Amino acid sequence: xxxxxxFKKISDYLWEIPKSFRFDMRVPARIYTSxxxxxxxxxxxxxxxxxxxxxxxxxxxxxLAMPDIHEGYGFPIGGVAAMDIKEGVISPGGVGYDINCGxxxxxxxxxxxxxxxxxxxxxxxxxxEVPSGLGRGRQIKLDIASINKILEGGVSxxxxxxxxxxxxxxxCEASGRMEQADTSTxxxxxxxxxxxxxxxxxxxxxxxxxxxxxxxxDEKVAKVFGLFKDQIVIMIHTGSxxxxxxxxxxxIKVMMQAMAKYDIRxxxxxxxxxxxxxxxxxxxxxxxxxxxxxxxxxxHMIAHYVRKSWKRILGEKEELKLLYDVAHNIAKIEEHxxxxxxxxxxxxxxxxxxxxPAGHPEVPQEYRDVGQPVLIPGSxxxxxxxxxxxxxSKEAWYTVNHGAGRIMSRRAATRKFPGAExxxxxxxxxxxxxxxxxxxxxxxxxxxxxxxxxxxxxVHNAGLSKKVARLIPLAVIKGE
Amino acid sequence: xxxxxxEHTADLKIKVFGKDKKELFENVLIGMFEGAEYxxxxxxxxxxxxxxxxxxxxxxxxxxxxxxxxxETNWEVYHKIQFAEFDDKNLKATLIGKKLERIxxxxxxxxxxxxxxHQKKDRTWEATILFDI
Numbered sequence: 001x002x003x004x005x006x007f008k009k010i011s012d013y014l015w016e017i018p019k020s021f022r023f024d025m026r027v028p029a030r031i032y033t034s035x036x037x038x039x040x041x042x043x044x045x046x047x048x049x050x051x052x053x054x055x056x057x058x059x060x061x062x063x064l065a066m067p068d069i070h071e072g073y074g075f076p077i078g079g080v081a082a083m084d085i086k087e088g089v090i091s092p093g094g095v096g097y098d099i100n101c102g103x104x105x106x107x108x109x110x111x112x113x114x115x116x117x118x119x120x121x122x123x124x125x126x127x128x129e130v131p132s133g134l135g136r137g138r139q140i141k142l143d144i145a146s147i148n149k150i151l152e153g154g155v156s157x158x159x160x161x162x163x164x165x166x167x168x169x170x171x172c173e174a175s176g177r178m179e180q181a182d183t184s185t186x187x188x189x190x191x192x193x194x195x196x197x198x199x200x201x202x203x204x205x206x207x208x209x210x211x212x213x214x215x216x217x218d219e220k221v222a223k224v225f226g227l228f229k230d231q232i233v234i235m236i237h238t239g240s241x242x243x244x245x246x247x248x249x250x251x252i253k254v255m256m257q258a259m260a261k262y263d264i265r266x267x268x269x270x271x272x273x274x275x276x277x278x279x280x281x282x283x284x285x286x287x288x289x290x291x292x293x294x295x296x297x298x299x300h301m302i303a304h305y306v307r308k309s310w311k312r313i314l315g316e317k318e319e320l321k322l323l324y325d326v327a328h329n330i331a332k333i334e335e336h337x338x339x340x341x342x343x344x345x346x347x348x349x350x351x352x353x354x355x356x357p358a359g360h361p362e363v364p365q366e367y368r369d370v371g372q373p374v375l376i377p378g379s380x381x382x383x384x385x386x387x388x389x390x391x392x393s394k395e396a397w398y399t400v401n402h403g404a405g406r407i408m409s410r411r412a413a414t415r416k417f418p419g420a421e422x423x424x425x426x427x428x429x430x431x432x433x434x435x436x437x438x439x440x441x442x443x444x445x446x447x448x449x450x451x452x453x454x455x456x457x458x459v460h461n462a463g464l465s466k467k468v469a470r471l472i473p474l475a476v477i478k479g480e
Numbered sequence: 481x482x483x484x485x486x487e488h489t490a491d492l493k494i495k496v497f498g499k500d501k502k503e504l505f506e507n508v509l510i511g512m513f514e515g516a517e518y519x520x521x522x523x524x525x526x527x528x529x530x531x532x533x534x535x536x537x538x539x540x541x542x543x544x545x546x547x548x549x550x551x552e553t554n555w556e557v558y559h560k561i562q563f564a565e566f567d568d569k570n571l572k573a574t575l576i577g578k579k580l581e582r583i584x585x586x587x588x589x590x591x592x593x594x595x596x597x598h599q600k601k602d603r604t605w606e607a608t609i610l611f612d613i
Contacts, residue, residue, distance in 0.1 A: 044489045071489045073593030073610055079498045096610045134583050165507040189549055204613055242552050244611075245588040252592065257534065270593035334498040406489045410585070410613070439517060439584045 002047050004038060007031075009318050011090045011299060011460035016062070017051060024267065025054040031065040032396070032462050033445045037454060040407060044071035046078075052267045053081050057275075058088020060338055060345060063204055064396055066352050068405025068450060071454040072096070074270035075377055077351035079403060082397050083276065085333065085344040089264065089275035092288070093257065094348030096329040099288055100295030101206075101239030103375045105386070106171070106303060108310070108318065111360035112212045112474070116227040118313050119210060123475040124329070125309035127207055127434040132479030133200025133219065133241060141196045147243075147294075148183045148191070150198065154293035155300045163304045170364050174353045176296040178289035178332075186243075187250050194243030194294055198300030201479035205444055206238040208306065210432075210475040214383070217467040221388050225323055227469050234310075234320060236302050236385060237377050238479075239329065247291045251284040251448035257417040259447040276346050285331065285346075292330055299325060323386075324364075324373040326353050328402040336397055347397050355389035355400045355465045363389070378452035378480075379404045380444040381426045381433075384471040392463035399434040400465045401456075404449040414447035416440060422446075432475035440478050483511030492516060492587070493594075497604065501536070504597075504605040505571075506561045508540065509547060516613060517556040520577060525556050527575045535572040536568040539595050540607065543571055544575025544590035559572045588612040 007015040010030070015038060017029040029050045031041065032145075041047055046069045053063035053075055060082050070076035073091025083089055108115070115122075128258075131139065142150075149157045152269050153174025154167050158278040201208065213231045216222045227233070240247075245380025255272040258280045259265075262272060274280040307320050331348045338345075356363050356372040363372045378384045382404065389398060408416070422445045426433050435441050460467050486493040494511040498504030527550050533539040551557060558577030565572040589612045596608040 009595075073491065073591040073612060077490060097591075099510050134586060189553075191552055193549065203583060246549065249548075250541050252539075253542065253545075256538075256592070268593060269595065270591050272592070409489050410492070411485055413489065436581070437517075437584060443585065 003042065013458050019184045022051055025051060027054050027059050028062045029054045029071060032458055032464065033067045034458050037067060037450070037458065041069055042296045042451065043407060046071045046076035049076040050079060051073070051269060053079055053265060054275060055266060056081060056083065056089055056091065056271065058083040060084055060343070064371055064399070066399070066401035067455045068351070068401040068403050070182065070406045072350065075348070075350045078401060079280055079350050080348065080352050080397060080399050082336065082345040082347045085276055085346055085420065088276055088346060089273035090276045090285055090331055090346050091271055091348065092248050092251045092284060094272045094350050095248070095273060095288060095331050097245045097319045098239040098329055098349050099244035099247060099291035100327045101329045102295060102299065102325065102327040103325040103377050104236045104303060105375050106234040106306065106320040107226050107323045108232045108320055110314065110318065110453045111234060112231045113230065113312065122210065122309060122313045123432045123477055124436050125228070125313050126306055127477050129305040129309045130208065131200045133197045133202055134479060136192050142198060144191055149196050150297045151183045151186060151290035152181050153177060155296050156194045157295055158300055164300055167227050168300060168322050170295055171322045171366070173327055176300065176325070178292050180286050181290035181293050182286035183290060185283045186247060186290050189242050190246035190250065193246050194241065195446060196245065197241040198298055199305060200298070201238050202241055203440060203479050204480055208302070208477040209473045211235055211384060211471040211473050213374055213469050214472045215470040217469065218388070221468045224367060224370045225373055225386065225468060226321065227386065233471060234306055236299050236376060238293045238299060238302065238308065240299060243294050244291040247287045251287060255279055255284065275414045288331060292327060296325060321458070324375060326375050328353060337394065348388060349399055351402045352399050353402050354398060355387070356394055359394070374400055376401060376456060377403050378478055379446050379449035381429070381431055381473055382446050382452050385452070386469045386471065387456070387465035388468050389465055390463055393465060396464055400459045404452040404455055406448055408448040409448050410443040413445050414442045417442050417445040417447065426476070431473050435478040485515055488610065492613050494609060496607045496609070499604050502563055502566055504607055505540065506545065508537070508607060508609060509561060510559055512544060512587065512611060513557050513559070516587050516596065518556045519581045521579050521581040523579040525557070525577050525579060527554065527556065527577070528575050529575055530569040531571045533569055537595055539569060539571060540597060540612055541590050541592060541595065547575065548587055550575070551580070551607065585613050
């Protein structure tokens, strides 16, 4: 059993398991957390999973975990690993089944006071307008040719067709398109699953929230991001849906069969990986990029429906601008400094957010002087944060956490918190809840997660990103 | 008991029992859909399925991946398997089920994480499997 004594304290917010801990580790394993929260990680097997990542071929410096770490499959959720592009591997398990699950934030010009009387109607309208993709609501089936265009072109494909505007491309991570996407690497089954799901929310922890800016921590950066106190903003959290799940399923199988050929042996089959430069690695990366483009397009289309609802309820002149859109589950080729030299790395972020600093060329022009907006959703009914990337997070491949992090299983949460009671508690706090099943609500009960304020405090104090604004929910809309 | 839901922080983990491999596969199917609360309506459906894999654990995961694909694209839920052919590497069968009415939480994938499948001393079979949800 791993315990606190196995960790070396590097700073108040950074802890390390040395390479010597297990014979097969190639690098140490590090976790960003506070001393108090370190106890939480022993509740499940997430640290064992973090150690498993440290055994992957080509891993550089260390395997990393963010303070919202919890047990996943293969990689833990909140796990980060950078591999040398020359000799490293790429692992679908380091991205997850929900490729480019992520968050986008839309900002309005209205304050809470102005919007409050309309919120109930707005929440109803959004629920009607945005299909869950689970059998209810509007169903549009695109043909395979349209799916191919989305997989290749991402958000710009939809903008060309009249959905959304130019700023929606500029203010999206990677401009809403990974250029490596290649539709020939995506199976027909994946495409088929994607046909009816562009602009659908899904289930589980996916949601749309109407929020207000409760507190501003950094006036200067908030101004650049276009945020002000009491402002109404809308957050959208979902991913690549069935299409992404199928790509992951397909390639985990491919890699598991190919691993022997490359003499790769791993402690967990779900970590299946192949060299990034192998045919299998390349094909997965291109398919994953296509899946990522689909996810950005999915969130973009949902934003289109949300805007439609917003205008219908708040007035045709009222706008919702895209602040930013970030991926939480993705692998990217990036350049980073390692021992004084620039190296090309494949950075896996599974339940983690990229957070580039001021001046980085991949930060949209509008924000380049201050840094990339980092969007960290809390659990349902709790606060969310907008942060900004810093130079200090270089040590973490410019990465921060992606949320609060579960501490209680869905089953335990369902047993402990009856859905009706969770809804009542949220309503007592003045939060409007639109959800079709009580189970969906019970599983996502706020107490099933770590406290988001504590988690964000860790990354703020560790210097991985700086707090800009705290957002609190006014209305929650869930797919199921 | 056909199956049992185990504790897992974020996902759906089940332990499944069967007197033989065929019953084990059917009970995994039932446990997966019941565990995620896939509810069917009255209309009955049948769906042909054919899977080939390198070994028995792969066959189970590939079978479930195929079932999830069929369920999502046809909007159906299944509870019974009529086997036409079955060995450790191949499976040919008809799935019996219903049109889907609603889903509690959508299953993203059947994973290899901690996958266990074995025959016990009393000759019955047992499997543990984790689904990403």
